[in-house]
Amino acid sequence: MTRAGPVRPIVAALIVFAATAAIARAEEVNDYPTAARAEYVFGCLKANGETRHAIEQCSCSIDVVASLIPYDRYVTAETVLSLSQVRGDMGSPFRTSEQAANALNDLRRAQAEAEVRCF
Incomplete structure (x- = not known):
């Protein structure tokens, strides 16, 4: 149970990073x-x-x-x-x-x- 605490911020950071990358890619493709x-x-x-x-x-x-x-x-x-x-x-x-x-x-x-x- 004590390991779940440090893992949550890492998972949250990865999710934010993935979402940011997806938005950047969508803007790149949608330049028309x-x-x-x-x-x-x-x-x-x-x-x-x-x-x-x-x-x-x-x-x-x-x-x-x-x-x-x-x-x-x-x-x-x-x-x-x-x-x-x-x-x-x-x-x-x-x-x-x-x-x-x-x-x-x-x-x-x-x-x-x-x-x-x-x-």
Whole structure:
């Protein structure tokens, strides 16, 4: 019985440490703003049918993407994707740049992984 006294503070400290680590990891994974997640899910729903099942799949998809690439890289890829559709010389750097291609490839790999896991 006397050993239980010193063990309790150690167990309590371990629980606090584990909870803190879990919260830090959740914040790290959840660095995408809600509006960005909602926009992704909305676009995904338009592409995959607006059903309850599609909502679950699309929500899963953005979670996977968010776990694989940081938000700033996602924004870069989305910007490149949007601006590469501009015709003529204005869109050319976004279609031919190696940095643009790398950002798009990162996004496409993350989306492919999300497709495998969620659909």
